[in-house]
Amino acid sequence: MAPRLFLFGLLLTSCSLAMASDPSPLQDFCVAAPKSRVFVNGEVCKDPNLVRADDFFFSGLHLMGDTSNAVGSNVTVVTVAQLPGLNTFGISMARIDFAPWGMNPPHTTPRATEMLTVLEGRIEVGFVTSNPENRLITKGLQKGDVFVFPEGLVHFQRNVGNSNAVVIAALSSQNPGAITIANAVFGSNPDIDEDILAKAFQVDKNVVPSCSLALASDPSPLQDFCVADPNSAVLVNGVACKDPNLVQANDFLFRGLQVMGDTSNEVGSNVTLVTVAQLPGLNTFGISMARIDFAPEGINPPHTHPRATEILAVIKGWVVTSNTENRLLTKVLEIGDVFVFPQGLIHFQRNVGHAHALAIAALSSQNPGAITIADAVFGSNPDINGDILAKAFQVDKNIIYQSQSKF
Numbered sequence: 062m063a064p065r066l067f068l069f070g071l072l073l074t075s076c077s078l079a080m081a082s083d084p085s086p087l088q089d090f091c092v093a094a095p096k097s098r099v100f101v102n103g104e105v106c107k108d109p110n111l112v113r114a115d116d117f118f119f120s121g122l123h124l125m126g127d128t129s130n131a132v133g134s135n136v137t138v139v140t141v142a143q144l145p146g147l148n149t150f151g152i153s154m155a156r157i158d159f160a161p162w163g164m165n166p167p168h169t170t171p172r173a174t175e176m177l178t179v180l181e182g183r184i185e186v187g188f189v190t191s192n193p194e195n196r197l198i199t200k201g202l203q204k205g206d207v208f209v210f211p212e213g214l215v216h217f218q219r220n221v222g223n224s225n226a227v228v229i230a231a232l233s234s235q236n237p238g239a240i241t242i243a244n245a246v247f248g249s250n251p252d253i254d255e256d257i258l259a260k261a262f263q264v265d266k267n268v269v270p271s272c273s274l275a276l277a278s279d280p281s282p283l284q285d286f287c288v289a290d291p292n293s294a295v296l297v298n299g300v301a302c303k304d305p306n307l308v309q310a311n312d313f314l315f316r317g318l319q320v321m322g323d324t325s326n327e328v329g330s331n332v333t334l335v336t337v338a339q340l341p342g343l344n345t346f347g348i349s350m351a352r353i354d355f356a357p358e359g360i361n362p363p364h365t366h367p368r369a370t371e372i373l374a375v376i377k378g379w380v381v382t383s384n385t386e387n388r389l390l391t392k393v394l395e396i397g398d399v400f401v402f403p404q405g406l407i408h409f410q411r412n413v414g415h416a417h418a419l420a421i422a423a424l425s426s427q428n429p430g431a432i433t434i435a436d437a438v439f440g441s442n443p444d445i446n447g448d449i450l451a452k453a454f455q456v457d458k459n460i461i462y463q464s465q466s467k468f
């Protein structure tokens with residue numbers, strides 16, 4: 062074990078936390094190297110020895126997009142194109158700004174499920190199920206609400222207030238794509254033949270360009286959704302599906318992400334999770350979200366998510382963050398900064414400001430799991446044998462016993 066990392070561990074909890082996991086059957090990361098002409102899963106990997114914390118970092122999500130356009134909305138995306146470290150991780154993020162009554166017009170994200178939370182304003186959202194039902198599921202959202210749009214289904218968002226609105230969206234692909242229905246259907250290059258559109262939309266040719274947008278796609282090879290049914294004893298990919306005829310908009314909704322978690326605990330942080338346990342509609346979608354509150358100097362202690370990559374945006378305050386491989390990559394984040402933590406790698410966050418800090422995280426699993434290293438190593442039940450830990454951490458056994466007595 063590298064002495065430098067060991068010292069770092071001592072500073073934190075008087076025992077080393079610089080243990081690297083072996084999370085993936087393949088490799089820790091594959092930071093996109095856009096200049097290469099060889100493509101692997103989208104992009105070729107940068108030489109791992111040249112990888113820096115900045116490769117996992119994006120700055121600017123605090124900036125409002127310009128909404129003075131025809132639809133009155135603006136999407137700022139953070140995909141693999143903006144954040145090369147996302148390559149191969151199957152997750153990305155976006156900020157969507159809305160002018161009063163602005164809308165994000167009906168579109169699909171062909172390769173991703175989308176999950177969003179409202180930071181400011183009141184938003185109406187909706188999606189349309191696939192043929193033949195083409196059922197429209199809509200919901201009015203307010204600050205702190207979380208809603209999920211199944212992969213590939215046509216969906217939209219609209220600001221139903223007289224002030225600006227903003228949401229943060231998480232997407233279950235590093236490159237989700239977007240197909241705006243009106244642009245694809247009525248603005249293709251070259252144009253789709255008018256007769257085809259007139260027949261497809263069953264209208265007179267003269268009204269075609271301004272007509273219905275309620276066209277459903279057929280996105281998934283399997284089904285639109287599988288809302289978790291907690292009462293079923295049969296488990297499928299985690300949880301059995303609810304009868305689709307009984308599915309309601311509320312199955313895709315979680316309320317309460319505007320509420321600050323209580324940070325008056327030993328570590329000074331609190332994670333509010335929105336996984337399939339809180340939002341049954343996430344079942345089978347491979348995505349979830351969290352709100353992380355930090356008291357001044359509070360930390361979210363070193364931990365791993367065994368089943369998920371995490372992408373985090375700072376909404377308030379200054380947070381230091383890290384990926385600890387056996388090499389430590391740290392970065393100070395401020396409002397609007399985005400950072401990605403590869404699946405299964407040990408990471409932590411610490412509030413380095415004197416005020417409350419807040420981050421919104423998206424995770425590439427409906428049930429990411431968390432293993433807090435200190436708890437798992439020193440607080441297991443029963444205890445891990447002191448000899449084993451003393452050898453592993455190369456310290457006196459008494460130090461291990463002291464640590465174990467604290468957890």
Ligand SMILES: *[C@@H]1O[C@H](CO)[C@@H](O)[C@H](O)[C@H]1NC(C)=O
Pocket residue numbers: 125126127128129130134135136
């Ligand atoms: C979104 O906002 C950015 C930044 O203000 C601007 O450069 C871009 O043109 C806007 N996009 C649209 C579609 O209005």
Ligand SMILES: *[C@@H]1O[C@H](CO)[C@@H](O)[C@H](O)[C@H]1NC(C)=O
Pocket residue numbers: 321322323324325326330331332
């Ligand atoms: C986090 O905050 C919630 C809501 O205030 C509280 O119920 C919970 O006990 C807190 N968790 C921790 C670990 O402090």
